[in-house]
Amino acid sequence: MSKILSINGKSYTIDVQDDMPILWAIRDIVGLIGTKFGCGVSQCGACSVLIDGILTKSCSMPVSFAFGKEIFTIEGSSPNLEFLREAWNEGNVPQCGYCQSGQLIAATSLLDATENPTDKDIDAAMSSNICRCGTYSRIKKAIHKAVALKNESI
C-alpha cells in the first residue's frame, strides 16, 4: 500500500512494508543515498536522521514510525547544519567520509538543542557515532567552531 514519506520538505509516495527500517526506505526505495548503513543495530550512528527534529537511528526504526512526520537527512539544509558544514570544511575533518553524514546530523541535533555546548555536552551527544578513521578530535573542534561561526553571524 502506498504511503507518503516526507524528507527534507519533499513528499515521496512509496510502496513499502511497514516494518522496513526507515534507513532502507530512504536509501533503496526513495533513493537518497547520503544516509549510511553501518551496523543495523543502533550502535554506530552512520544512519542518523532527524524525525520531527529528534535524532533517530534510522536503521532501527520502522518506516511506519515516520509516516506523517518530517525526516531530515544529510541531503537537507538548516542554519545549524550549514554552520557545521562550514566548520567541517575549515577543519578538514573527514578521512574516508563515510560516517560524516551521521556525525553532521548528530551535531545538528546537538546545536538545535544546545546553544553553546561544552566538551562534555559534545562527548555526550556524539558518542553514539563511531568514526573508524578516528576523526573525533577534529569533529569536536569543528562543533565549537560552528558555534563560533553562528555567534559571529548574529
Added chain:
Amino acid sequence: MSKIQQINRRDFVKLFGLATGGIILGCNISLDSKDFIPQIEGTFAPNLFVQIKKDGNIILLASRSEMGQGIRTSLASAIADELEADWKYITLQQATGNAKYGNQNTDGSRSVRTLLEPMRRMGATAKAMLITAAATKWKAKEADCFAENHFIINRNTNEKIFFGDLVAEAAKVAIPDEKTINLKKVEDFKYIGKTLKSLDLKAFIHGTATYGIDVRIPNMKFAAIARCPVTFGTVKSFNANAAEKTPGVEKVFQLDRLVPPTGSFFGALGGVAVIANNTWAAFKGKESLEIEWNYGENHSFDSEKFKETLTNRIKEKGKLVPGSSGKVEDAFEQASKTIEATYHVPFLVHAPMEVPNATAWFQKDKIEVWAPVQDPQTARAELAHFFEIPLQNITVNVTFLGGGFGRKSKSDFVVEAVALSKKIKAPVQVVWTREDDIQHSFYHATSAQYLKGSLDTNGQVTGWLQRVAFPSIVSSFKPLSEYASGFELNQGFTNNPYNISNFSLENAKAEANLRIGWMRSVVHIHSGFGNNSFVDELAFAAKKDAVQFHLDLIGADRVIEGRSEFPYDSKRMKAVLKNTAKVSNWGKTIPENHGLGVAIHYSFYSYVATIVEVSVINEKVKVENVWTTIDCGLALNKDNIKNQLEGAAIFGMSLALYGKISVKEGAVEQHNYYDYEMTRMKDAPKIHVDIIEAMHERPTGVGEPGVPVMAPAICNAIFNATGKRIRSLPLVDFGLV
C-alpha cells in the same frame, strides 16, 4: 619511470574514455620492480596522465584507491605545485582497475613514496611547454617567462596569458628533454609540504560521495549471503520456505565456494544467497533461512586453546631466523640479570564503517563491477580466472571506500557479486551485514611471543631472544603454510630499531584455521607490542629512565642499508623520540593515578615515537593524552598527515582496549560493534602530532606507522601508573575499561 610523452587523441579516448583536447601528457611508472607495464599495440599507454583543457581545467588520473588516507589530494598537489596551477582548477578522474596503471594495490603506505617524483615531473614538463608556447607568442626568451597561479607571465613586459588560452599552441610544442626539466626547490613549494584540504571534502559533507554501497544501476537487485559460521564449511541442506515468503525476496539459491588456486587470489566463501528487490528484504530473507552445514575440519578450532598451544610452542626452541647475530646464550650466561616475558595479541578485524559490498553486472561475454576495492587489478584478474572472461572485457570501477584498513584489498565480495549476477542474469549488489563482516573476514593474526633479555652490571642490554608464533598471511594463498614468512618477520622483528649485539629470533609453528589477512600496519602490531613492552620491562629492571633506555638501545648514529632504497637511520629514530619526550614534558610531575608510557617503531620506512598519558581510577583506564612524532621524510600534505596520525592513535587505541576476535567450535563469537567495540568520542584522548622537518628526504609511509606504537605505549603507561603489567591484549579482558 618512462619518458613523458603526449598522448594522441585516439589513444586517450581508448585508454581513459575521456574527451580529448588541450595538452595531454602521460608517462609510465612502476610501483614495484615486479610490475609489468604492457604497451597496447605499440602505442603509448601511460599509467599516469595530466590533461590541461582549454577552459583551464586540469584533469589528473588517480590510480590509487581513496579510503580516507587523502591520496587523491596528495598526488594532485604534487602536479599542481610544479605546474604552478591554481588549486581550484584541479579535478580527478578515478582509474578503473587495469594493469596499464601499474600496481594499484593501495596498501603498504607506499602511494606517495613511489608516485611523488613522477607526478612532479609531469607537472614540470607541462609547465615548460606552456612557457615555450607563451614565449613563442610574445617572441620573448623563455628565460623571461615564468608560471604563476595558472598564468604564464612575461617578467619584462608584465604581460600574462591564462593557461587555458595557451594549450592549443603548447600541445604542438615538442616534449622537452627530461634533462632540461628542473624540479622546484623545497623552499619554493606552494602546495607540497603545506596544508591542503581534501578535494573530496564537499562531497563528504553533503553526503554525495558515491561509496560502493551507494552504486545504483537500473533494474539492479540486492543480495545477502548466509555463510557457514565455520571457515570453509559447506551447505548440507537448507529450507528456504520462510525466506521465499519474505516480501521483496525474489530468489534463494545455493552458492558454491569458489576456491582460489594457489597464488594471490581470495575466492569466495559460498553459502546460501537471497536475492531481493531491496537490501532489507535480502537481510530479512537471509535471517529466516534454515541451513544445515557441513562444518568441516575447522569446526574444532578454539582460539583460547590455540593461545595455549602457541604459548607452549614458544617455550621450546624454534626455527632460527636469518638476521640473528652473536651468541645470545653466552650473553645470558654472563648476564648480571635476565628477564623473561610472554606477550599475546588476539585475532583482530578491520570493521570499516562501510561493510564489504560490490555491484556487478555479468553479461554474456563481459563483466562490469562497481566496488570499494583497494586492489582493483587483483579483483579483475580473479574475475577473469573464475568466470573465464577475457581480461579486456572486465571493467572494475573503483568507488570511494568507506574505510579499507586492508579488508578491501581482498576481493572475495566482488567475486560473490559477479557469481550472483551470472546466476540471475541481472545487475546485483551484494551487501554484507555488520555481523557478516565481523564473522567472515580475513583476520589479523593472533600472536604469541616469548622474550628473554639480559643486562650487564651497567644496565646495558647484552642479549635479546625473541620467539614468535603467528598464523601467516601466506596461508590464505598457500594452504598449510604454518610458519610466519620472511616478509612478515621483516616487519619489526628482524629489523627492530635497536642495536643489540647478541640477537636471536626464532619462529614457531602456527597453523591457520581462519582466513588470515593484513590489517592496517600488519605484523608491526605484533612486533611493536612485543618489542616496546619488553624494552619497558628491561628499563624497569635496569632501574633506568625509559626514554633514555630506548635512546641507548637505539645506539650510536648508524645507517643500515637494507635491501630497499630507504636505509634505516638511527639518528632519525632518536630524533623523533627526543622530540616526543620534549613536547610531552617527559619527566614532569604528573597527577596521582596517572602514568606515562613510551613506544617507538620503524615501519613503512617512517620513524615514529609516541608517549601516552593514562589515568587509572577505580581500576579503569582512561587515555588522557597522546604525543606522537613522525619523521616521514618529505611531508607532502601536512594537515592530512596529522589527520592520519590522529586517526592511527584512535585505531591503535581501539585495538589495545577492545580488539579481540575469539573463536569457539570454529565460529567467531563477536557480532557487531556492541561486542567488537571501538573507541568513541567520550574516550578519545587529546592527540598532539609533530612532524619532523625533513623536506629534503624522500617521502615515506604515513597511513600505517602511527598504529603499532599505541598498544605498548598505553600498557607501559598503565604499568607506570599502577605497577600492573599487561602482556596480553586487549585491556577489556582485565576489566580495565
